[in-house]
Structures are given as C-alpha cells and as structure tokens.
Amino acid sequence: MDVQAIKLRFGIIGNDPGLNRAIDIAKQVAPTDLTVLITGESGTGKEVFPQIIHQLSTRKHGPYIAVNCGAIPEGTIDSELFGHEKGSFTGAHEARKGYFEVASGGTIFLDEVAELPLSTQVRLLRVLESGEFMKVGSSKVIKTDVRVIAASNVVIPDAIDRGKFRQDLYYRLNTVPIIIPPLRNRREDIFLLLRKFASDFAEKYRMPPIQLDITAVELLTDYRWDGNIRQLKNITEQISIIEANRQISRETLLKYLPMANISKLPILYNKEDIGHDMTERDIMYKVLFEMRKDIADLKKSVNEILENEDGGQLRERNPQLLKKLYHNISDIKNIDDNNELQSDFETITEEAIQDPEILEESLSIQKKEFDLIKKALDKHSGKRKLAANDLGISERTLYRKIKEYNIE
Numbered sequence: 001m002d003v004q005a006i007k008l009r010f011g012i013i014g015n016d017p018g019l020n021r022a023i024d025i026a027k028q029v030a031p032t033d034l035t036v037l038i039t040g041e042s043g044t045g046k047e048v049f050p051q052i053i054h055q056l057s058t059r060k061h062g063p064y065i066a067v068n069c070g071a072i073p074e075g076t077i078d079s080e081l082f083g084h085e086k087g088s089f090t091g092a093h094e095a096r097k098g099y100f101e102v103a104s105g106g107t108i109f110l111d112e113v114a115e116l117p118l119s120t121q122v123r124l125l126r127v128l129e130s131g132e133f134m135k136v137g138s139s140k141v142i143k144t145d146v147r148v149i150a151a152s153n154v155v156i157p158d159a160i161d162r163g164k165f166r167q168d169l170y171y172r173l174n175t176v177p178i179i180i181p182p183l184r185n186r187r188e189d190i191f192l193l194l195r196k197f198a199s200d201f202a203e204k205y206r207m208p209p210i211q212l213d214i215t216a217v218e219l220l221t222d223y224r225w226d227g228n229i230r231q232l233k234n235i236t237e238q239i240s241i242i243e244a245n246r247q248i249s250r251e252t253l254l255k256y257l258p259m260a261n262i263s264k265l266p267i268l269y270n271k272e273d274i275g276h277d278m279t280e281r282d283i284m285y286k287v288l289f290e291m292r293k294d295i296a297d298l299k300k301s302v303n304e305i306l307e308n309e310d311g312g313q314l315r316e317r318n319p320q321l322l323k324k325l326y327h328n329i330s331d332i333k334n335i336d337d338n339n340e341l342q343s344d345f346e347t348i349t350e351e352a353i354q355d356p357e358i359l360e361e362s363l364s365i366q367k368k369e370f371d372l373i374k375k376a377l378d379k380h381s382g383k384r385k386l387a388a389n390d391l392g393i394s395e396r397t398l399y400r401k402i403k404e405y406n407i408e
Contacts, residue, residue, distance in 0.1 A: 001027065001056065009055075010048055013196050014189030018181035022049065029176045030056035035128060037113075037173045038151040040180030043230030049178055050109040050149040059147060062106030065099050070115035077120050079136050088137020100133055104144045113173065114154040114165055124148075125169045148173070157389060161380075183225040183232065190221050193229060197236040208246045210239055215250035223257055370405050373398065377407065 003023050006012070012023065029036055030053045038046045047066065054064045072080050079089075083098030099108055110116075116124065127133050128148060132141050150173045159165035183190060194212070202209035212220065225231055235256045239248060372391060380386035388398040401407075 003027070006052060006056075010052055012045075012048060013193050014186055015192075016181060016186040016189050018179070019186060019189070022178050022180055023052070025176065025178050026052045027056060029053060031058065033147050035147070035173055035175045036149045036178060037156075037176070038149065038178045038180065039156075040151075040153065041182045041226075041228055042153040043228030044180040044182060045229050046151045046153075046180050047109075047111065049180070050107065050151070053149060054107040054109075054147075057107070057147070059106050063103045064107050064109070065103045066109040066111060067099055068111045070112035074117050077117065078123065081120065082123060082133045082135055084136035085138045088135075092137070095135075098133075098135065100127060100144045100146055101142060103146045105146070107147045107149060110148065110150045112152060112154075113150040114152040114156055114159050118164075118166065121166045121169050125166065125172060128169075128172045157386070161386070183228040184223075187221045190225070190232065191217055193232055194220065194236050197233050198240060201237050201240040205240065207240070210236070210243065210246050210248050212248045212253070213250070216248050216253045219250050219253055219257070369401065370407070373401055373405065374407060377402075 001009075003020050006023055006027060007014075012019070026036075026049050036050075036053060038049050040046050050066065051064070054060060067081070069077065078084075079092075079096065079098065081098050081100055083096050083101055084092050086092055086095045110124075123133060127144065127146075131144055131146075133144065134141055156165055156170050156174075160167050160170060183193075191212070195209075198209040198211075227234070238256055239253070243252060245252070373387070376387040376390045377384070379390065384398055384402075385395050388395040391398065393401075
C-alpha cells in the first residue's frame with residue numbers, strides 16, 4: 001500500500017513532505033515489532049499513526065488499546081496498565097486485568113507518555129525489555145506479547161534534564177522515531193483541511209459550506225495555528241454555525257483568530273524565563289530591542305552596498321527602503337492597546353536608523369562559537385551528547401570544536 005492509499009484509508013489530508021515522510025516511516029515499520037515514539041505538538045493528529053501501524057502489521061487481528069497517560073490519576077495508573085489483585089489497595093474488591101495483559105497479541109498506544117510517574121516508568125521499562133510485569137499487590141510474574149507505540153507533545157530530552165523522565169526508557173521507546181510536523185509548517189495543506197472540515201460541517205448541520213475569499217485564504221495560511229489541526233477544525237465549526245454569510249472575508253475570519261494581528265517577528269528568550277518574570281510587557285521590550293539591532297545591521301549592510309554603487313539612484317532609494325521597513329515592523333503597536341510602548345518604539349527605531357553603530361558588538365564568529373559551546377557544556381555538566389543536541393550539531397562536530405578551542 002502506497003502513501004496515497006494510506007491517506008485515503010485513514011482520512012489523512014495534505015501533501016506536505018514532512019507528513020508524507022511520517023506516513024512512509026509508519027508503513028515501513030508496521031510489519032516489524034519495533035517500539036515507535038511519535039512526537040509532535042498537541043493537535044497535529046498523532047493518534048492516527050498508531051492505527052496505521054497496527055492495521056498494516058501482522059497484529060491487526062489482535063487487540064488495539066489506546067491509553068491517555070495524562071488522563072489517569074497517578075494513584076491508579078499502575079493498576080490501569082498492569083492490573084491488580086483483590087485487596088491490594090482500598091477499593092480493590094476483585095482482581096482486575098491491566099491493559100498490558102488484555103492487549104497481549106496486539107498493540108498498546110501510550111499517548112502523552114511523558115506524563116507517566118517515574119515509578120510507572122520503571123515498570124514500563126521492564127515490559128519493554130523482557131515482556132514481563134507484575135500486577136499491583138502480586139508477586140507473580142506475567143508474560144505479555146504486546147507492541148508498544150508511544151506519543152508525546154513534550155520534548156522528552158528536556159523532561160530528562162528536569163528529572164521528569166528516565167533516559168533509559170526514552171532510548172527504549174525511541175527505537176523508531178516519527179515526527180509529525182506542526183500545521184504552520186504545512187501551509188499548503190491548511191486550506192485543504194479547512195475545505196474538508198467546512199464540507200463535513202455543512203453536511204452535519206445541513207447548510208451550505210463556507211467559502212473563503214482570497215484575502216481570507218492569505219490570512220489563513222499566514223496564521224501561526226498554535227493549536228494545529230484541532231484549532232483549525234474548531235474555528236471552522238464556529239464559523240460554519242455562526243456566520244449567516246457563507247462567503248468569508250479577511251475581516252470576518254479575524255474575529256475568530258486570537259491574536260491574529262500580532263506581528264509574527266521571532267523573539268529570542270531563555271527557557272528559564274518562561275513562567276517566571278517574563279511578562280507581556282517584558283516580551284514587547286525584548287522584541288523592540290531585537291528589532292533595533294536588526295535595523296542597525298540592515299542599515300550598515302545597505303550603506304556598505306551604497307559605497308560600492310556607481311551613481312546616486314540607489315542612494316536616493318535607501319531612505320525609502322528604511323521607511324518601508326519602519327512601517328512594516330511598526331505593526332508591533334497593535335499588541336499594546338494603550339500605545340504605552342509607542343514612544344519607546346519610535347525612539348529605539350529612529351536611533352537605530354540614525355546611528356547603525358549604536359549596538360555594535362564583537363563580530364568574532366570564533367568568540368561566539370567558543371562562548372556557546374562553553375555555555376552548553378556547563379549547562380549539561382560536561383555531557384557532550386546533550387550539549388551537542390542543545391547546540392544543534394553532531395557529537396563528532398562538538399568533539400572537534402572542543403579540541404580546536406582547547407576547552408577543558
């Protein structure tokens with residue numbers, strides 16, 4: 001069965017290369033009994049891939065059980081997964097089989113596996129390594145023949161760093177990784193998905209399907225979609241029910257997209273800042289100072305080009321270029337309803353335009369590289385593998401750089 005046939009069978013919509021790659025991996029790994037870890041943001045449709053793997057495997061006639069690990073209380077998760085004996089705890093009036101015993105001969109899908117308590121992770125690791133477990137309140141070892149597929153919207157290496165997830169369990173689960181791309185990386189698929197959802201809701205509620213004009217389609221594909229496919233489906237349903245006019249304009253769509261007017265300029269921040277003292281106003285000021293440096297760099301680059309240009313035509317156009325840039329990035333004002341940041345924005349931007357050297361820093365690539373490597377190694381207590389992952393380079397490259405810069 002090819003990728004297109006799998007899409008038709010399981011109702012998957014889209015032609016994104018990342019999505020096709022994920023489906024192809026699922027197809028290739030299905031005939032084996034290898035453990036699979038599916039990662040991706042919440043709402044990307046991770047739950048479809050275990051079904052693909054199960055249905056294309058030799059276990060397709062066996063049980064398929066999906067377990068949401070985050071929805072089961074910590075005190076009962078062991079009993080749910082592994083079962084318990086009568087009288088093993090208060091309320092255990094009779095013996096009960098767990099999911100691993102019931103699913104023997106089939107597949108068990110552990111969704112949000114990063115939410116498992118550490119004690120349960122130890123039990124799960126034993127099942128993955130030996131196929132053995134014990135019920136709660138029992139000393140009898142039970143064998144099970146079950147394939148485990150796990151999924152998480154959490155970056156598990158980060159959870160390992162925080163002591164929330166066992167590293168050995170991660171490596172055991174991550175035998176075959178499948179990464180589901182977020183919707184914002186599948187821009188060509190967004191309108192296809194909306195059209196499918198609009199058709200489904202039109203049939204469900206017995207009304208004409210909504211249609212988007214060109215400006216609404218542009219907004220739709222430019223929007224970030226933090227909630228991914230789930231958010232897109234919910235918004236499509238809202239519009240289908242509420243809007244009497246079935247022709248949807250940009251202005252109408254804006255009413256349903258939270259924070260759609262906010263500039264999509266990237267912002268750099270430390271992970272330690274999240275959830276602490278990083279208020280919205282702090283973030284705004286950080287954006288302003290980042291833009292100040294960007295404008296200064298751009299002005300410097302343009303001036304260097306102008307110095308090598310013959311004739312004054314390009315020089316005359318330079319102020320217009322800067323003016324256009326200024327107006328484009330000034331959309332940041334939309335974030336501040338009271339315009340309290342307006343004067344700060346104008347001051348910072350004008351200073352950068354007038355004096356491109358205002359934020360001049362050391363441009364030594366070697367110095368920056370040395371500092372980043374040193375910081376990553378300090379952060380991970382000298383563990384090169386974790387530091388390399390953090391830096392986005394291979395461990396071999398990191399080792400070569402450590403020797404090159406004589407970092408102890």
